[in-house]
Amino acid sequence: MEYINNELHLGPKKKNLKSLTANYMRPIYVYDLDFIRMRFAAMSQALKNVRIFYAMKANPNPEVLRCLKEAGSGADVVSLGEIKRALENGFSPADIVYSGVGKTRHEITEALKLDIYQINVESLPELERIGQIAKEMGKKAAIALRLNPDIDIKTHPYIATGLRDNKFGMELSLVPELIRCLKSYAGSLELVGVSLHLGSQMLEFEGYKEALERLKKVFIALQKEFSSLQRFDFGGGLGIYYDRLDLAKEEAILKEYAEITLSSLQELNCDLQSEPGRWLLGHAGVLLTQVQYVKKTSEKTFVIVDAGMNHLIRPSLYEAEHLILPLDKKSEEGVFDIVGPICESSDFFAKDRKIAKVKEGDFLAVMDAGAYGYSMASSYNLQELPLEICI
Template sequence: METQGKKGRGWLSYRAGDLHVEDVSLSKVAEAMPTPFYCYSANAIRASYMELSAAVGKIGVSICFAVKANSNISVLRLLSELGCGMDIVSGGELERALAAGVPASKIIFSGVGKTRAEIARALKAGIHQINVESAAEIAAVAEVARAIGKRAPIAIRANPDVDANTHAKITTATKESKFGIAIGDVADIYAEAAALPELEALGVAVHIGSQIQDMAPFRRAFTAMADLVTSMRARGLVVPRLDRGGGIGIADDGNAGPDIDAYANIIHETVGHLGCQVTVEPGRWLVGRAGLLVTELLYLKDMANGPMGIVDAGMNDLMRPALYDAHHPVLPLREPASSETAPTYNLVGPICESSDKFGSYEGLGKLNAGDLLAFDCGGAYGASMASTYNSRDLVAEVLVQGDRFRTVRRRQDIAEMLKLEQAGEWQVPAPSERALEPVIALGSS
């Protein structure tokens, strides 16, 4: 079990009082890279993948990384080279995965709102399967497949009405959710899809939420899926694949995190007897602990409830606290003295929104303007959710490997953004083919 916080966890440690990612001083990176920036550890990502692979691989489960967690192509390439597949939710993520060298045959396309153009691109690329989430989407996939002369491999995502007991905005499998098809309707819809010549019905899928710490919801959901597969097969339906989604939480802010061997055992105990090709789709678990957001303390401000620290990273750079009430641990780049007494700091960002705040923090030592801090557990849903709100630069990303680092996404500054807004030529819409109705001015009689 890795150790969270100031003492480090192998790839993250203080050396002579200076915070290091692997063998690279973060202060030295900050000299070359203006803050804020994300920094990832290549070896931490590898270690997470190998730990999960060792746990689930022994029961024949394959892994697809949820690209939405971190879509940087250097990160995707690193995982792909380890043998990891990809779970995507947009056409853009498909292009990123392909650009990273991921074989199309190891890509699964999830999501409730795929366009026909995205479906066509995925089928032409030859992806592993499309996880469909409504009867209407099944009809659209069949229509596209027919038009391009392809047979579409599909799995139906079931909604088992299982509460993952996490934040409401990352719970995806209750009956009120937009995701999936009610589990009681899946067998009938699957049978109809299997009868269509344009479709190859290959299995069922489930995903109940994100940052799940309690294993009980997984057991309930997987048991429900096992019962579903058994009942479908009793009807004569062929169900060779089972995609059980992601959602494994990570250790953060003092929480030990879920036991990955216990998670693997639940998969084995609930669905291992089915003989299905089983896939899991973790995102945060593979990369969340492997990244930091480095920021500079701009100002200190005295407040009634204690000192406020205003940093140069904002909710546009790290959205999770504002969106999910998430609390990311903070590490000073210079280790505080153990005997040093210091106040509790409320850290906020520069964005013109009251929700641009990161939380209350103890144990940071005595801070001064110009100090550098790192928001921990920032490798997932950090840079991938970043924006240019308030016309701020789009945050840069850095990858560390051993004693070296490199930029893997350069900062997009305002000059580059303004180029995207250069006005084109005025165009007059072509008239409709139908006869134009006489135009009557408003207010005329």
């Protein structure tokens, strides 16, 4: 983004964000499809010969999905709702990897009816459940085992998933039982992959490297038992910077991530898969919101805007710090808490933040809100959901 004639513009085609507020009614998420295409191309180039399955929980906007499908992506989904949304927007069942710890009988049955490309299994009871249902239906389910290598990637605890005390994936010590179960359902379960996802906002890779080493050994051992095992899915989780815009550094980090992954996994001689979300979408979106009041107390000055934690929950949930910029550049700055209208003290976008001195009616852009923004929005307090615009 950049200011041109003191007005904030977004993306490679430099869209003037102010032009989108002409008939402003309520907060608006704006997504830049060119930027998403650019990021997908950069990632595909770095991760040569890796099939990318976009983790659509990051942003399941229909235009975003169509854009990524056209760019060559598959879809990583975590519910029947996401499967349906993917199918409605151009993906075929052969493009879909189905992850998630709580798949219901109904969801599994529907996924099997569709012959989904791969189901990432997260527990022994889930494997058994899929085996039973597939048997009853006369189907053979393509299974990947999501393994939990018990590795700390030093991210916010709420987005770490690869530790022993997380609910995700299966401990390596469970492998003998998984083998027994797979063999007892040999006609109904086909082991096609091993999968890994350590968590989100990964910006350094010591833990990731170690996780790949651990899972490689398991992969090789499993392949001796199941010749059908041909896919290694190394998950998503590549991080972005929220406190600055440094795309060159992010591309350098992407290269490092790709080199570590490809050099570690090449000896497996198998198909490689990835499930990125945030890296593709994070910077591609902003949340536009309007200042309602500037409220001074003896302690602080609050900028009260019309968007709240119900629209973008990341600051409240993960203590995420998004850049916040005025659409009209200002010469003066002040220190403010930027807060929403929701009746919770955790409803804030920034605390004691030095930003442009704004007044009632001004517009602000909460930057880098393209991933886990609208997809986590709710209508708490019976506030309307924000609008979404793709440019």
